[in-house]
Amino acid sequence: MSDVDELEAGVRDGDRRALARAITLVESTRADHREAAVELLDRLVDRTGGATRVGISGSPGVGKSTFIEALGLEILRGGHRLAVLAVDPSSRRSGGSILGDKTRMVELGREPDAYIRPSPAGETLGGVARRTREALLLCEAAGFDVVLVETVGVGQSETAVAELVDVFTLLVAPGGGDDLQGIKRGIMELADVVVVNKADGDLEQTAGRTAADYRNALGLMRPRVAGIEPKVLTASALKGHGIDETWAALCHVHDQLSGSGALDDLRRGQAVAWMWSEVQDAVIDAARRDGHAADRASRIEDEVADGRRTPTSGAREILRLMVR
């Protein structure tokens, strides 16, 4: 039995060790591993698509891991099997900023129906996101019916996560109008649910005002999907308040998307866009990796940056080097 056969069988059985090895395989950049990963994913494709895919983002300091732990336990109480993945291009195996530390989410990590996986290491956001997309499919194939994809609040990574999930939650800390400025404008438009965490003790009143500020800001904007207004909640992961409401709000949006056919359209579009973006990334990778072409491409890039050559002319030369 080949490695791929074994992994396929293990993932289909929902075996966690097989899932972990399968994800390690899709994360590898070695050419033979990539071949095997593509083969494995293709074989499992009939088992994918079954999960509710939830994105969750929050800046450092908003209490993200405590919140995800509380939300995760709430999800498990509903009888679901939960996988938690992460997209963090700054992460390294040696300890990234999210999910790298195994001491986080201790309680959730002990649950038999939860699977937590740190962010793959990677130089580029695109690469990290691509491997997380594949890990998500593997989790679905292993029978996880809710997948949370976590990311840090660093701008581009939220957009990448939004492109691979069905619904998106933005986690924020209580604070005055000044704190709202910390959220990049483009990020708010991704959120289906905004949760003001740490609504407890001294911060409870501030959290209420922050929620009102967000409601106001979101009210001035057009919803991501027509007819689906983003919801703003307060919560305290510490006290366990607002966690069930958050999950209910996410499920409500998911049901609306699903019922109207919008979810199907969203996922079809995501899959096709993902394919073409892989084609595009692969071409650029090839232009930068392959010895002769890479040297030329790098020189052409400098000429274009310095304005010594037009982008169009640079692009044509790179294409001549590469495309059949």
Added chain:
Amino acid sequence: MSDVDELEAGVRDGDRRALARAITLVESTRADHREAAVELLDRLVDRTGGATRVGISGSPGVGKSTFIEALGLEILRGGHRLAVLAVDPSSRRSGGSILGDKTRMVELGREPDAYIRPSPAGETLGGVARRTREALLLCEAAGFDVVLVETVGVGQSETAVAELVDVFTLLVAPGGGDDLQGIKRGIMELADVVVVNKADGDLEQTAGRTAADYRNALGLMRPRVAGIEPKVLTASALKGHGIDETWAALCHVHDQLSGSGALDDLRRGQAVAWMWSEVQDAVIDAARRDGHAADRASRIEDEVADGRRTPTSGAREILRLMVR
């Protein structure tokens, strides 16, 4: 003397007919025209980069052409030479929604130091934006030192325009909080200057309130470039109010960007990104155009959309069809 020689000489002389012919050449999709266009642009590259590049966007009904005419005349009074271009993927030679109508901007169109060019026709925004980028370089080579790039408020086109200009103006109409909802969230974050037009007569007070609403909404967001706060103004293109203030505000932002070195970084990044995006577009064009590959690509696309195949596997097969 070849056509390219003649066009090069004419553009260098600032000859308007030569410029018009050169832009027609870069707009053509015929393979031999593309060759000549790339050659022409490469020869003129030393003359590019000298203009203040201004993006301007506004939904139908905000009085965009009247405003651009007033702003354009103000710019000419400062001794500048002004080119006005447009990005409108819905435009057709037969009469697009912007700049297609020669009866617009009558006064500006008569000025010897102004050059107005309608949007190129095109199926895709990417294609229209690419040709407008090249037209912008030609205008610079012809000695125009201010280039306005106009677009309609349709979401994606503003982003495309923002990627080819230095500063961006969003033109809006007076109206209550409800009208703010018409502006997609991502668009506001592009604006360096927001102008509430039609601040005259009955609408003057409403315009003031709308400006306050925008100031409030923008105040809740992080500026595009650190340290450069977006400015909100009221204006009446009809009465000629607020036009000089708009131009002054745009110049102020441009000076700040230029003085801090941010403009140089912005343009280097835009040029390199443009080159790679041309490479990527060309690869996708080739995958969709070339007979055999196109048939296969289209079948693969369906399989991926239907979830019968993973995007990764689809991408690999398309690459095998195409790349060296």
